[in-house]
Amino acid sequence: MDGKGTVATWKDKHRRMYDQATRHPFIMSIRDGAVDYSAFKRWLGQDYIFVRQFIPFTASVIIKSCKHSDEESDMQVLLSGISSLNDEISWFKTQAQNWDVHLHSLVPLQANLNYCRYLERLMEQEVDYSVAITAFWAIEAVYQESFAQCLESSARTPMELIETCQRWGNAGFGDYCVSLQRIADRCLENASSDVLSKAEEAFICVLQHEVNFWNMSSG
Ligand code: HMH
Known part of the structure; x- marks a missing residue:
């Protein structure tokens, strides 16, 4: 071992795609203050739909963790994740009201449908815990890295978007992502080559869905 975990190795190997997901023009437009507010509102509504689907996915990862990991601390990390999702749903409802986004009449757009369908596939029983936790880490890490950039001292993020950026860009969420990465690394260290290649594929797939x-x- 070179001391680097598998996840970090994959981040390097797929750096171009990883950067496309974490430095997307939409995020950069928030960071430099040039954001189109109709795009922001579209994102807000669509992400609410996504997060609702992300909850059962999180639950499925918890179930896999119970069945396939004897590491009790995994449960603690995953439970903290699901409890912050409870908060997140309320947050979306408040934000939607503030931004005049009508959640009840939202229609999921194609990229969102595709992403949610992918989550459904990952929820299947046959999917290995190592694969699911790698995807789970990637989904959270992309948002963490994306929004954290909007909080850097050189960022010119509009004041009314700071709270959104803090939701995923805050230090606590950063620690949570590091914990997820450690779990993924530990699982992958003992994985078969078949599971390893499926997990790497899941990582790439998440990045592509995030870009989409x-x-x-x-828009
Ligand atoms: C599309 N990816 C998307 N939405 C989110 N809320 C997250 C990741 C992080 O939970």
Whole structure:
């Protein structure tokens, strides 16, 4: 071992795609203050739909963790994730009201449907815990890295978007992502070559869905 975990190795190997997902023009437009507010509102509504589907996915990862990991601390990390999703749903409802986005009449757009369908596939029983936790980490890490950039001292993020950026860009969420990465690394260390290649594929797939999701939001 070179001391680097599998996840970090894949981040390097797929750096171009990783950067496309975390430095998308939509995020950069928030960071430099040039954001198109109709795009922001579109993102807000669509992400609410996504997060609702992300909850059962999180639950499915918890179930896999119970069945396939004897590491009790995984449960603690995953439970903190699901409890913050409870908060997140309320947050979306408040934000939607503030931004005049009508959640009840929202129609999921194609990229969102595709992403949600992918989550459904990952929820299947046959999908290995190592694969699911890798995808789970990637989904959270992309948002964490994306929004954290909007909070850097050189960022010119509009004041009314700071709260959104803090939701995923805050230090606590960063620690949570590091915990997820550690779980993924530990699982992958003992994985078969078949599971390893499926997990790497899941990582790439998440990145592509994230890029498509940002593209959809920007219009
Ligand atoms: C599309 N990816 C998308 N939405 C989110 N809320 C997250 C990741 C992080 O939970």
